[in-house]
Amino acid sequence: MAGKRDQWGTKIGFILAAIGSAIGLGNIWRYPYIAYSNGGGAFLIPYFFALFTAGIPLMILEYSIGHKFRGATPAALARANKKWEWLGWWPSVNSIVILIYYSMILGWALNYVFLAFTRAWGDDPNKYFFGQFLGLTDSPWNLGTMQWHILIAMAVIWFANWYICFKGVSDGIEKANKVLLPMLFVIMIIIVIRGVTLPGAVQGLETLLHPDWSKVLDFKVWIAAYGQIFFSLSLAMGVMMTYASYLPKKTDIVNSAFFTALANSGFEFLAALGVFSILGYMAHVQNLPVDKVVTSSIGLAFVVFPQGMNMMPGIFKVLLGVLFFAGLVFAGMTSSVSMVEAFSAPFIDKFGIRRKKIVTIICIGGFAISTLFATGAGLFFLDIIDNFINSFGAVIIGLSEAIVIGWLFGTQKVREHVNPISHYPVGKWWDVTVKFVTPAVLIYMLINNIIENISKPYGGYPMSAVVILGWLVAAGTVAAGLILASRPWAENTLNNYEDYEAE
Numbered sequence: 001m002a003g004k005r006d007q008w009g010t011k012i013g014f015i016l017a018a019i020g021s022a023i024g025l026g027n028i029w030r031y032p033y034i035a036y037s038n039g040g041g042a043f044l045i046p047y048f049f050a051l052f053t054a055g056i057p058l059m060i061l062e063y064s065i066g067h068k069f070r071g072a073t074p075a076a077l078a079r080a081n082k083k084w085e086w087l088g089w090w091p092s093v094n095s096i097v098i099l100i101y102y103s104m105i106l107g108w109a110l111n112y113v114f115l116a117f118t119r120a121w122g123d124d125p126n127k128y129f130f131g132q133f134l135g136l137t138d139s140p141w142n143l144g145t146m147q148w149h150i151l152i153a154m155a156v157i158w159f160a161n162w163y164i165c166f167k168g169v170s171d172g173i174e175k176a177n178k179v180l181l182p183m184l185f186v187i188m189i190i191i192v193i194r195g196v197t198l199p200g201a202v203q204g205l206e207t208l209l210h211p212d213w214s215k216v217l218d219f220k221v222w223i224a225a226y227g228q229i230f231f232s233l234s235l236a237m238g239v240m241m242t243y244a245s246y247l248p249k250k251t252d253i254v255n256s257a258f259f260t261a262l263a264n265s266g267f268e269f270l271a272a273l274g275v276f277s278i279l280g281y282m283a284h285v286q287n288l289p290v291d292k293v294v295t296s297s298i299g300l301a302f303v304v305f306p307q308g309m310n311m312m313p314g315i316f317k318v319l320l321g322v323l324f325f326a327g328l329v330f331a332g333m334t335s336s337v338s339m340v341e342a343f344s345a346p347f348i349d350k351f352g353i354r355r356k357k358i359v360t361i362i363c364i365g366g367f368a369i370s371t372l373f374a375t376g377a378g379l380f381f382l383d384i385i386d387n388f389i390n391s392f393g394a395v396i397i398g399l400s401e402a403i404v405i406g407w408l409f410g411t412q413k414v415r416e417h418v419n420p421i422s423h424y425p426v427g428k429w430w431d432v433t434v435k436f437v438t439p440a441v442l443i444y445m446l447i448n449n450i451i452e453n454i455s456k457p458y459g460g461y462p463m464s465a466v467v468i469l470g471w472l473v474a475a476g477t478v479a480a481g482l483i484l485a486s487r488p489w490a491e492n493t494l495n496n497y498e499d500y501e502a503e
């Protein structure tokens with residue numbers, strides 16, 4: 001087993017793949033809306049606070065532990081201490097759960113690439129999206145009909161997931177990122193340039209940036225900021241540890257962590273710039289205030305944007321839509337493969353299953369479950385899972401990582417591993433952050449979030465059953481983690497890692 005472990009072909013390959021995982025749907029449709037609805041310019045305060053108190057410290061932690069123990073999250077944590085293996089399986093399981101709905105949104109985006117050519121959504125994109133396109137039913141208990149166009153698109157997405165991960169780390173994931181990421185960047189630049197040169201763009205940007213200071217004191221805004229940082233940086237999902245485990249021995253961990261985080265935030269701001277200047281233009285054309293143009297987060301990409309395409313001048317009527325949705329697909333694809341990898345690598349590490357076999361099983365299984373999301377109730381499932389896995393799962397896992405590594409394993413040992421290979425050594429600030437600051441803020445977020453969820457009924461639909469379903473999914477991921485952790489390791493795989501080195 002040891003010695004044959006996959007590795008990145010080049011260092012830039014790793015950085016690109018990590019950035020590719022971070023940059024995704026979260027940056028393009030989620031961030032602009034979240035920033036806007038949580039205080040606009042003022043959101044930057046909790047956002048940067050979250051980035052520096054949890055995002056970057058945990059990124060350094062995940063890179064270091066993955067790199068030091070040369071394993072995906074379960075193996076890495078088990079090698080640190082056998083007792084913590086389950087804490088490694090849990091995020092891996094979460095990443096595949098997230099991927100199920102993530103691939104649904106990707107399936108929508110893929111459809112919209114083609115719809116954009118003819119602007120098939122017509123004059124009423126809202127009605128088109130929820131009606132004809134999603135066939136949305138009135139509750140999660142009513143599946144409605146199978147939406148074949150969504151199912152077919154999801155099949156394509158899962159096939160791409162399978163193909164890329166099947167080929168392996170350097171031949172598959174690295175290559176895919178080397179192609180898709182530069183294309184995404186070019187697309188985004190075109191969108192931003194077109195956006196900011198439209199009349200009304202300035203109003204749009206003013207709306208995005210105008211600080212609503214009253215929001216800074218609202219803890220919900222802080223929860224949103226932490227949620228955004230975790231999701232956007234692909235933290236606490238097993239991805240970053242797994243990716244770091246494919247690095248050669250001598251790698252600048254600290255630099256890579258900062259670089260990934262800053263590139264991700266930079267892209268997020270760029271996307272917001274493009275999106276809001278286009279919203280400003282729409283407001284300008286309709287002679288409305290910008291806030292009348294912005295609707296819900298999912299609606300932003302699939303309802304508001306198509307409306308915007310309809311109003312575009314000249315060839316941008318078609319081009320902008322095609323580019324925007326293709327950009328979503330490219331960005332989402334590189335995140336999507338990272339989730340498949342985060343779930344398959346642990347099986348390769350622990351049970352010695354061949355990559356080709358496990359990736360095939362996971363992708364077929366993932367697609368099978370996805371069929372449920374291609375029904376008229378898909379959007380409800382997204383909502384439920386997103387709420388329970390993202391707002392609780394990720395924060396609890398991030399918190400546990402900080403406590404386990406900070407207090408039980410010891411930040412000192414991590415620094416001893418990382419500093420000799422990093423250009424800028426991590427200082428004491430990191431120890432203090434991981435041991436005190438990160439746990440303190442995350443515990444605070446968690447408690448407030450629980451209170452919020454208990455005191456306010458979830459959504460509009462039959463509350464108790466939906467909440468039970470949400471908790472079942474969340475509990476299911478923990479249970480799956482515990483079961484997988486209890487299985488025996490294939491011979492010689494747990495502690496046989498020190499000698500492996502490709503270079």
Ligand code: PHE
Nearest residue numbers: 022024025026231232234237
């Ligand atoms: N970071 C990705 C995005 O912003 C989503 C993601 C979450 C990817 C968790 C991997 C793991 O869209």
